[in-house]
Amino acid sequence: MIGATRRWFRRNRTNFAIGAGVLGAGYLAGQYALGKLSEARQRMSDDRIAKENLRRRFEQNQEDCTFTVLAILPTATENLLDAVPVEQVLEELQKQKAERLARSVGPSEIASTAPPSVADTTEDDAKSSTFQSESYVHASQIAGEGESVVTTGSAEGSAESGERSSKRSKAQLWSEMKISSITRAFTLLYTLSLLTLLTRIQLNLLGRRNYLASVVTLASPPPANQESRISLENHDDDNFEQAYGNDFETNRRYLSLSWWLLHKGCLNLMEKVRVAVKDVFGTLNPREEITIERLSELTLEVRKRVEGATEEERRTRKWLPYLLPSHEQEDYVLRESGMTTSEDVTSPTTATSLRRLIDETSDLIDSPAFTHVLTRLLDAAFSHLIDVKISQLSYKIPPISESTARVQEIVGSDVKAKVASSLAVFCRQAHNIGSGANNEYLAAIEQVRDLEAFAAVVYSSNFEVESPDFTSTRPTTMVDESNRTSMATSGVDPLAPGLSQPATARESVADPSFESAWGKALAKEDGKPY
Template sequence: MIGATRRWFRRNRTNFAVGAGVLGAGYLAGQYVLGKLSEARQRMSDERIAKENLRRRFEQNQEDCTFTVLAILPTATENVLDALPVEQVLEELQKQKAERLARSVGPSEIASSAPPSVADTAEDDAKSSSFQSESYVHASQIAAGEGASSTDSTNGGTETSRERERKSKKSKAQLWNEMKISSITRAFTLLYTLSLLTLLTRIQLNLLGRRNYLASVVSLASPPPANQESHISLENHDDDNFEQAYGNDFETNRRYLSLSWWLLHKGCLNLMERVRAAVKDVFGSLNPREEITLERLSELTLEVRKKVEGVTEQERRTCKWLTYLLPAQDQEEYVLQESGMTSSSDSSSPTTTASLRRLIDETSDLIDSPAFTHVLTRLLDAAFSHLIDVKISQLSYKIPPISESTARVQEIVGTDVKAKVANSLAVFCRQAHSIGSSANNEYLVAIEQVRELEAFAAVVYSSNFEFESPGPGTLSRPTTAAGESNRTSLAVSGDMLGVGLSQPGSVRQSWAGADAGFESAWGKALANEDGKRG
């Protein structure tokens, strides 16, 4: 029996060997397939986590941009309001009206009346037969009622301060023209400043957010030292960990952000002169007592924008805004000193490091790109539409509110409703404070609803990772699971935001002109925004 069994196994030993081989191969193949499935599942999980992490950081970055704009906008507003003191001109007009009434009625009646507003002062001027002639009559009446001049005790030929003030006093026509130009210029300048500040802040914080994101990914991809592999360590990979920024570059980030001082103190005033010249050219011949339609006011507003931004699409694409947003290279040291980043004693040492210079150069290239002017035009469309189609329409022309999704400065439904220019000037004066307000800013809300703004921020945040390499050889580590996750997270970052990574090359080559890679990313970003809103 035992011998027979042994002979049977001997005769079928080949079949047993083949069967065992098949079973072993099947087992190994099964284990291989299970391993690949587990690896793919882990990779998908890592990609999902990376996408959520990048999305969370990006959305937080955009919220930080909003709060930053609201925090620093009052500085520019104060500078513009000081440069265009419309309230002082109005006060002088009211003073002249009070003097005129004082000669025609008793002082008790003057005291009992309330201070006149811009519209009230215009109504009083409307009663005269001629706006221009009345102003000169009023000026002569002041000169006749002031009395003879007195001489100084030490110098008999010197005029008194009262006489000098009387000679330098402007006529009512001059005051009205100054208030008209200044009130409109002030509101328009603040709209331009708000739009430019919003874009500049988005560029700055998204560039820094991109660097911090890549720093955290590289930190996770770095293999721990051999002597620490068996130890448990707690690490901070959040955005508030400044140690993970390349080379502890917190000081460079502070200096880079301080460059917005130029727009807040110098750029807005330079822009104001450009806007003032356009407003004076367009609105200069308009009489404050004249009644115009809202459509006519919109046409005049568009004429001002054409003179400031350009008439054709090509002119707007080539319009340069860099001089208003960033200082020239020879003035960067001055800006850093004025913003408190450096002191005069540090002037001997270089303050613009290679890292800071790279950030400034890339920011300059972004500002000079056609996409920047395209987004800026859309932001200005929304801001001017809110001012003219909403505020002026409701407060000056008493037109019921319409849906802001259909409101456009270029497309206003014709209406026969007319209002005096002086009434609109009063609204312009009040809205200037609302445009530059840091609380409940309706204009900033209208600007941030422009879809191109978020698309532009996504392109800035997810493009050009190649230029943020922390140093030679840092990213060329041996391939590990964390290293593979690093490359995966960088690859999916563009897809998550609806854009693609730009091709390698210099920073200026990447952003100069209508670069194909950037335009492709820009198109994907807009398509992604349309998909999310659909």
């Protein structure tokens, strides 16, 4: 029995060996497959966490941009209001009106006479909305003054000729008020749009550096002597080194460059807008009644003179001088903004890092994508001013809705209003445009989808041009993987040629790959581009 069994095993030993080998190979293959599956699950989990972290960082960055604009916009508003004192012109008009009234009536009648700015208003103008601040201009005051711009009574004859020789005439004052009120409102719209884009570029560039710093920190293993220690890190808001990378001094000086737009650029832009407004609105009579379509056409003509009449002119329009100082004026801006003094000596590392940020920002501003987004932002801002505010407050046209769209189309196009009543809305809305709280114009601008797409491209591209401190300790594959993850979050093709290859800041913006990524970021949900 035992011998028979032994002989049977001897005859089938080859089959047993093959079977054992197959079983062993199957076991090893199964373990290998399970290990790879576990690794794939872990990788997918890590990628999902990384994408969610990146998305959270990006969204928080955009909220920071909004709060930053609201915080610094009143500075530019104050400078523009001081440069274009419309309210002072109105006070001078009212003073001249009171003097004319005093000469035309007796002293006993003056005491019982109502204020001239109210008594001289027409019935239609009295229904205009009032301003809630003493610095605001009353709509009825402007309209009442507008009624008398072109009228010259006999009582203003030889008795006033001597006094008017040293004063500006009523027509001159009204013409200045017309040009100034429109110029101020339009300039604030341009300033708000430019400041929004500049802030998005600055904070997204610095947010990208902060993201890279965090990735490098996680990727770098701790020293051997610290592996078993518990380390405490300061992640509070007062830890400035964690705010935007490791070079807080460079980032602080870089952000202070917005001083130029707030104090100099907006005033230079105002002169350009004033020339365009004077050419377009200069011959318009304040007593003239025009439709909202006519006002929109005049506004569009001003924009063409400022931004460019054709697509090619708008593409080549240079906005950089209004946003950033020239190379020779950078030290002046840093001193005026309180970042440096005449005795401060900038370290070579800070100077190099700051120069890299300024150069990349300048290239982004000069890119066609910047001009495209700026045009969209201005479209939204001017539409809110003309089609919403002036349409409702001056022309008394109700807001457009699905139920009243057809009625709006039929009736709204024939409604006319005096230019004077529209100027009242321009004066009031100038304060709302430059407001640092509950700014509905900024809310309208941020509804433009192109703005977030542009910020996503800035945030996700050109990881390789950052400081060597970030990239020297990091494998190339990690840089590429982080780049792809962030671009996938923003809707940009991570495999776009050129984006994952080293390039300088200027080359990356001029390279077609940047425009390719920008175009893909603008793709609609149905796959069609804008």
